[in-house]
Amino acid sequence: MTAFSLPRNEADDFLVALIEKQSLFAPVEKDSIISYQLVANPGDALWNFSNSTVPPKGILFPQTETLFKFTGSEVSGGIELPPQEKETVIFGIRPCDGRAFKIVDHIFGWDYQDPYYLERRARTVLVGLSCYEPASNCFCTSLNGGPSSKEGLDMLLTDLGDRYYLEVLTDKGGKLLNKNRKLFALALDSDTKEKNSLSKKVESKLKRKVMSCDELQKKMGDLKEHKFWEETSLRCLGCGICTYLCPTCHCFDMQDEVTDGKGRRVRMWDSCMFREYTLHASGENPRPTRVERFKNRLYHKYKYYPDSFKITACVGCGRCTRYCPANLDLIDILTEIGKI
Amino acid sequence: MENPYIPYLAVITDIRDETVGERAIKTFRIAFQESSVSKNFTYQPGQCAMLGILGKGESMISINSLANDDYLQFSVMKMGKVTSGLHECEVGDAATVRGPYGNGFPVDDWKGKDIILIGGGIGQAPLRPVINYVLNRRKQYGKLTLIYGARAVSDLCFRKELLELKKLKHLNVHLSIDKKEDGWKEFVGFVPDNLLKVHPSPKNAIAVTCGPPIMIKFVIANLLKLGFSDEQIFTTIENRMKCGIGKCGRCNVDNLYACKDGPVFSYAILKNLLNWSSG
Numbered sequence: 071m072t073a074f075s076l077p078r079n080e081a082d083d084f085l086v087a088l089i090e091k092q093s094l095f096a097p098v099e100k101d102s103i104i105s106y107q108l109v110a111n112p113g114d115a116l117w118n119f120s121n122s123t124v125p126p127k128g129i130l131f132p133q134t135e136t137l138f139k140f141t142g143s144e145v146s147g148g149i150e151l152p153p154q155e156k157e158t159v160i161f162g163i164r165p166c167d168g169r170a171f172k173i174v175d176h177i178f179g180w181d182y183q184d185p186y187y188l189e190r191r192a193r194t195v196l197v198g199l200s201c202y203e204p205a206s207n208c209f210c211t212s213l214n215g216g217p218s219s220k221e222g223l224d225m226l227l228t229d230l231g232d233r234y235y236l237e238v239l240t241d242k243g244g245k246l247l248n249k250n251r252k253l254f255a256l257a258l259d260s261d262t263k264e265k266n267s268l269s270k271k272v273e274s275k276l277k278r279k280v281m282s283c284d285e286l287q288k289k290m291g292d293l294k295e296h297k298f299w300e301e302t303s304l305r306c307l308g309c310g311i312c313t314y315l316c317p318t319c320h321c322f323d324m325q326d327e328v329t330d331g332k333g334r335r336v337r338m339w340d341s342c343m344f345r346e347y348t349l350h351a352s353g354e355n356p357r358p359t360r361v362e363r364f365k366n367r368l369y370h371k372y373k374y375y376p377d378s379f380k381i382t383a384c385v386g387c388g389r390c391t392r393y394c395p396a397n398l399d400l401i402d403i404l405t406e407i408g409k410i
Numbered sequence: 411m412e413n414p415y416i417p418y419l420a421v422i423t424d425i426r427d428e429t430v431g432e433r434a435i436k437t438f439r440i441a442f443q444e445s446s447v448s449k450n451f452t453y454q455p456g457q458c459a460m461l462g463i464l465g466k467g468e469s470m471i472s473i474n475s476l477a478n479d480d481y482l483q484f485s486v487m488k489m490g491k492v493t494s495g496l497h498e499c500e501v502g503d504a505a506t507v508r509g510p511y512g513n514g515f516p517v518d519d520w521k522g523k524d525i526i527l528i529g530g531g532i533g534q535a536p537l538r539p540v541i542n543y544v545l546n547r548r549k550q551y552g553k554l555t556l557i558y559g560a561r562a563v564s565d566l567c568f569r570k571e572l573l574e575l576k577k578l579k580h581l582n583v584h585l586s587i588d589k590k591e592d593g594w595k596e597f598v599g600f601v602p603d604n605l606l607k608v609h610p611s612p613k614n615a616i617a618v619t620c621g622p623p624i625m626i627k628f629v630i631a632n633l634l635k636l637g638f639s640d641e642q643i644f645t646t647i648e649n650r651m652k653c654g655i656g657k658c659g660r661c662n663v664d665n666l667y668a669c670k671d672g673p674v675f676s677y678a679i680l681k682n683l684l685n686w687s688s689g
Binding site: 137177178184185333342348351356369 | 411412413414415416464465466467468469489490491493623648649650652653655656657658659660662663664665670
């Protein structure tokens, strides 16, 4: 793997080049919310932030998207697919959110291929930005991640003060580099050393930790009927914010909309925290209360997903803890599980 | 890349009333618009498909015809938006189909065994193809017993067919209704009680039960009482589904998806899973 270096004062030139040739999504701050938006000016992109409020998952798995259009219920009208989008670059992804795409790849690529996610994924280059200031509820190192974790990303930039250290991680990343090769110098061995020691330093800033994924998976297998779940889920309001802001939550609903004889089938994010999510038309509900729903969410992340795909469906970004209106602290909950 | 969300376009060719009332059941026969689709659409007893109407949505419905039948058939209880929409349809109206989905019953593993089918209400729909599959290969299976019930005579699904089946010698049919009605000569009471009365032997047998969750719960308890092992008992999980292909998440029972890993599960698998039924 080759590494490169980009002088800080030329960083904007890189973004300008990306804006010219691709659709560039970058972290943008508006009304104190940081989210990934399509940008037209390099100045709009944030380089210094802890992590975004909203993860970039919605760019590849939009909150609402049209699956196909149809004309009334007329069979003759047939079905029309949405047009293909142009190549996209998502810039400034934190390594945890990069890993999240790798995790979500499993569900969308499992058996039946989901063309909407997978084709968008194939046309998108993920440019990561190493963490330098983890937030108070970050715990990525417990989930096999880290401030400079590379999984899921195509490129990784690390801020070395007067310059950025760039690692090319995939062929897709290599192609993007070659298009902009003249901006980058080959990195020196001293750059690599500096980057590695910086990563270690940032890692030491992470204060919160839980037991390993393997231990958690095993432990939860033993706790299915424990009263702990009832006590813990009492505080949950069932608002679903943890699922909407989770970079690995991927549940969706499908609905038909018809206006003036023209219809579309839409899929939109859904949440396992909602009663309606599992409610049968008959009124039967296999997860009738918040206890079952809360428990299912955590089991899905730390037990079912690793049982099925050999990877835990959590990256330790801490958003669910940070934004929970009832102050439910996931890290505390996982720690408690370890003590039972 | 193939798009599994695009349904096949089809047309409703036949509609029959099975039961009437607020939760009426109708049986629909469906023909694909493209003959190449019909040719390639093969399935096992117990498999399902997303039956839909553009503008209303889709519901996962058990296919109750057999792959070598010259028709594709679904029986639908009027319940939510899509099923109510289907009930308003007339012959010639458009419908859509995605599938077939799910695992189906392991009918070929059951060869040489006695088969006991225990159904309630619309639960007869997934059992219907099992009956016909076995009847088509009668010598390859042992005794075939059907224990089926509904709330009232007018709620018995496939009533005409059931009466025909009763005439067959190599099939034992035991019907029941919940409350006494004039002229009813068969069992009066709940399906799990009729099961105890019929008292099938677990020896070299397989028991399959489909119906309301509460009925399934008591049927399984009674099967265990009769000496059936967990591995001899099969049922179907009919959870709410949207995608049908293991993505949208809602039909999960632990790490298994009812749409893909099910709908058929042995009790040996099911009994260790959380929330498989609130019944």
